[in-house]
Amino acid sequence: MRAFLCRKRGLKGSGLIGGLGLVAIVLCMLGLLVMGVWNICCAAGQRSWQAVPCKIESSRIEETFDSKGNRRFRVPVKYSYEFGEKKFTGHRTSMSLRFLGPDRGGAGEFTKWTAAEDELKRYAPGSASQCYVNPRDPNEAALRRLSLTHGIVLTVIPFGLGLLLFGYRISGWLRRKREPAEAKPTSVLSIMSDPALREARQALLWGGLLAIMGGFCTAFLFVEPLLLSRAAKSWPEVPCMILESGMRKDSTRHGDEYKPDVLYEFEFAGKKHRSNQTHFENGEPDSLSDTARFVARFPAGGKSVCYVNPKNPRQSVLDRSFPLISSFYPLIGLCMFGGGVAGVGWGLWTICRRKSRSAPAGPVAPGLWGAPSNPNPVTLRPLSASIAVLLASLVGLVILGAILGWRVLRFWHNWRELGVIEFSLFEILILLFVLAGVGWCALRCWKYFDPQPKLQLGRGSVALGDAVELEWNFTGPVGRLRSLKIGLEGREEGKVVQEEQGAYGVKFKTEKLAKELFYSAALFTSQTQADRAQGRINVPLPRDRMPTFNGDKTQIVWVIQFEGDVEWSTPMKHEFPLNVLPAGAK
Amino acid sequence: MNKLQIKFLNQSRGFCPGEVLQGQVQWELAEPAKRVEVRLFWATSGTGVAETGVASTIQFDHCANQDTRPFNFQLPAFPFSYQGCLMSLDWAVEAICTPGNVTAREEFILGPERKKVLLHPTDASSASSLFHLKPAV
Numbered sequence A: 001m002r003a004f005l006c007r008k009r010g011l012k013g014s015g016l017i018g019g020l021g022l023v024a025i026v027l028c029m030l031g032l033l034v035m036g037v038w039n040i041c042c043a044a045g046q047r048s049w050q051a052v053p054c055k056i057e058s059s060r061i062e063e064t065f066d067s068k069g070n071r072r073f074r075v076p077v078k079y080s081y082e083f084g085e086k087k088f089t090g091h092r093t094s095m096s097l098r099f100l101g102p103d104r105g106g107a108g109e110f111t112k113w114t115a116a117e118d119e120l121k122r123y124a125p126g127s128a129s130q131c132y133v134n135p136r137d138p139n140e141a142a143l144r145r146l147s148l149t150h151g152i153v154l155t156v157i158p159f160g161l162g163l164l165l166f167g168y169r170i171s172g173w174l175r176r177k178r179e180p181a182e183a184k185p186t187s188v189l190s191i192m193s194d195p196a197l198r199e200a201r202q203a204l205l206w207g208g209l210l211a212i213m214g215g216f217c218t219a220f221l222f223v224e225p226l227l228l229s230r231a232a233k234s235w236p237e238v239p240c241m242i243l244e245s246g247m248r249k250d251s252t253r254h255g256d257e258y259k260p261d262v263l264y265e266f267e268f269a270g271k272k273h274r275s276n277q278t279h280f281e282n283g284e285p286d287s288l289s290d291t292a293r294f295v296a297r298f299p300a301g302g303k304s305v306c307y308v309n310p311k312n313p314r315q316s317v318l319d320r321s322f323p324l325i326s327s328f329y330p331l332i333g334l335c336m337f338g339g340g341v342a343g344v345g346w347g348l349w350t351i352c353r354r355k356s357r358s359a360p361a362g363p364v365a366p367g368l369w370g371a372p373s374n375p376n377p378v379t380l381r382p383l384s385a386s387i388a389v390l391l392a393s394l395v396g397l398v399i400l401g402a403i404l405g406w407r408v409l410r411f412w413h414n415w416r417e418l419g420v421i422e423f424s425l426f427e428i429l430i431l432l433f434v435l436a437g438v439g440w441c442a443l444r445c446w447k448y449f450d451p452q453p454k455l456q457l458g459r460g461s462v463a464l465g466d467a468v469e470l471e472w473n474f475t476g477p478v479g480r481l482r483s484l485k486i487g488l489e490g491r492e493e494g495k496v497v498q499e500e501q502g503a504y505g506v507k508f509k510t511e512k513l514a515k516e517l518f519y520s521a522a523l524f525t526s527q528t529q530a531d532r533a534q535g536r537i538n539v540p541l542p543r544d545r546m547p548t549f550n551g552d553k554t555q556i557v558w559v560i561q562f563e564g565d566v567e568w569s570t571p572m573k574h575e576f577p578l579n580v581l582p583a584g585a586k
Numbered sequence B: 001m002n003k004l005q006i007k008f009l010n011q012s013r014g015f016c017p018g019e020v021l022q023g024q025v026q027w028e029l030a031e032p033a034k035r036v037e038v039r040l041f042w043a044t045s046g047t048g049v050a051e052t053g054v055a056s057t058i059q060f061d062h063c064a065n066q067d068t069r070p071f072n073f074q075l076p077a078f079p080f081s082y083q084g085c086l087m088s089l090d091w092a093v094e095a096i097c098t099p100g101n102v103t104a105r106e107e108f109i110l111g112p113e114r115k116k117v118l119l120h121p122t123d124a125s126s127a128s129s130l131f132h133l134k135p136a137v
Helices: A013-046 A113-122 A148-178 A195-234 A288-297 A328-358 A387-418 A425-448 A529-533 B125-131
Strands: A050-059 A062-065 A071-075 A077-083 A086-090 A108-110 A128-133 A237-252 A255-268 A271-275 A303-308 A378-380 A452-457 A461-463 A467-475 A485-502 A505-525 A534-540 A554-564 A572-577 A579-581 B003-008 B020-028 B035-046 B052-061 B066-074 B087-098 B102-110
Touching: A013 A148, A071 A113, A071 A237, A077 A128, A108 A113, A113 A271, A195 A328, A237 A288, A255 A288, A255 A303, A288 A387, A387 A425, A467 A529, A505 A534, A529 A534, B003 B087, B003 B102, B020 B035, B020 B087, B020 B102, B035 B066, B052 B066
Parallel strands: A461 A579
Antiparallel strands: A050 A077, A050 A128, A062 A071, A071 A108, A077 A086, A237 A255, A237 A303, A255 A271, A378 A452, A452 A467, A467 A534, A485 A505, A485 A554, A554 A572, B003 B020, B020 B066, B035 B052, B035 B087, B087 B102
16 A cells, blocks of 8 residues: 555655645545535435425615725525415525635625626515524525535536546556566566557557647637627627726736726617626727726726627626737637647547558568668758748748737837836746747747758668769858768767656656667768868778668668858757668669 | 467577468467467567557467467568667567457567677768768767
8 A cells, every 4th residue: 555655766846746746636626625515515415305485575786896905796585485384584695604704694685797797687675585484593595595516516526636646656556466566577568558559548548638628728719709709790790888997906826917897888779788898808908008098098087888688778888899819818729729639630530541551462572661662863952942942931030029029019119118027927938938938939940041061972872881972062152161071970869768766656758769870880071161161981881780671660761961160150950861781682 | 377378489589581480379268269369560669659560460269278270481581680779670460369458468579680780889980971971869
């Protein structure tokens, strides 16, 4: 049990933090579980309350402010009912769970005026309704009973997460028990445990989950309000009166957010309406500068226009636009969705490919895992000489430069107009990435104008123990080339998984490309400028090495290297792949 | 007690590309097997991520409890068995009996001169003085 709960290996500072994190998660889950069970108990207790008819004596909308000064709308309701031939008066709309916050006297509290209006309409003065009375204490009554749903959700989440976590830990513990770490396999891996298939199944599972999460985020944060905004283009413009105008400040994990707080009144189809909805969901500005500009457009007591849904006049906004880049969250959702779909696609593709490979119909096709045979001459050019790469770099430079310029202009504009320069840590991080991208694209563009080698190989593939003729020349400003060295290199390349052990098992895994050199030979070193500009050499290959091998995770690669110093630029280093066949192959 | 065994009929465990590997698969099972599959495959192992490639498969259906079946595989031209610093590649024949997933495995070497190719890090003293080539890790 000790081994299951805590593996002592690697219990250092990071492990301690991981352990504390796990304890915090367990405590949070326990807290949720207690709240959920308490909620279910209270809701279940109210199931025994008796439903009796009642009459709404009075109801109204009250404007209040919370401790942070944000506007709220309360709807206190007073009603009368009879129970056991006695008359009682009640004021609770619903029973609240005391530990979830201060008791507001049972009155509903809303941030949106329209929601408060709905409540008022539901419990209009003089109307008949139904209330639930505690038979043990008839003074205790409520218009609504507690819902079981909240309690069930609060219970199921920690229970499900706990089940997943402990299931994973138990399966890992059982696996370790079955296969002790000391017993390293001495023979080859069995095809029964194909790692590519295992990875593909994991990609399918996690990619699917990521795509679902990202899809939900994108749909709710971006697609839905965007579609609503598009639909609102046909909503009629209605004159409105601004009753109150201000900003409300919300403190979030990412810093302070400033949202517009504007209450307005309009008349539609002969009826007066009030609303404090300024934008569609997720469309409202949240920075001080944007919100200040918006609020300045709608001063209290002023007249303006709002856009009203003709089918539902209670739905109205002051600004019906939806900014495509309102925040980074929809973009994150979109990236999650795209990454998830890519993971699922890769997983499916790998599974199908492996399954089709698992039972080949005939002999192995030549060149399936090795280099294809090609007796024809080939010409090789570095990627940096490609006009497509130059154009892509230019496009990247323009886009990233525009983003950078737009943000810098915005900072300057805000400082000039409002005297504030506001940015979040997240924004700085993004801008640093953008800056790095600008630098990288600029360097790519600059490298296009360096001297570029052009290689002509006598054959597209060469066998071990054989030789191939290599002819080269340079295009571009050859005069800037200060030195040139040509070499041949053979190396192993493979994906290596690095696991870091934490106190509670593997903390994280990273997969990176590892290279191991097994052959290198110098082929040519230039002495004069004329040598560098063009030349011809023979490239001999050793006999007793491994030809080109193209596995999914492991490769044997042979490359011809061109290295040199270039004036006014970074050192030149190009690698051209060489297809090497087994000895004696044609 | 289920028993599944692979025997190579060739004298050596080393093979050249294109040669024929002859062998037999022998089993004694508690119940008749639905299928016995013999697969010729390679697998990589080492510090990197392991992978496998199946070159050929032979299938025996509706098998008796106890039987011996011969098999022949024409070995492919590539990849060779090799031993590198990062990874090594080995060839094997594996028999899988379903249901029950009883397995047996026999390894062999496929390479020029019937030997594993050994990839040692290059000495390249002359090369390094000219190029300053360092093994990238």
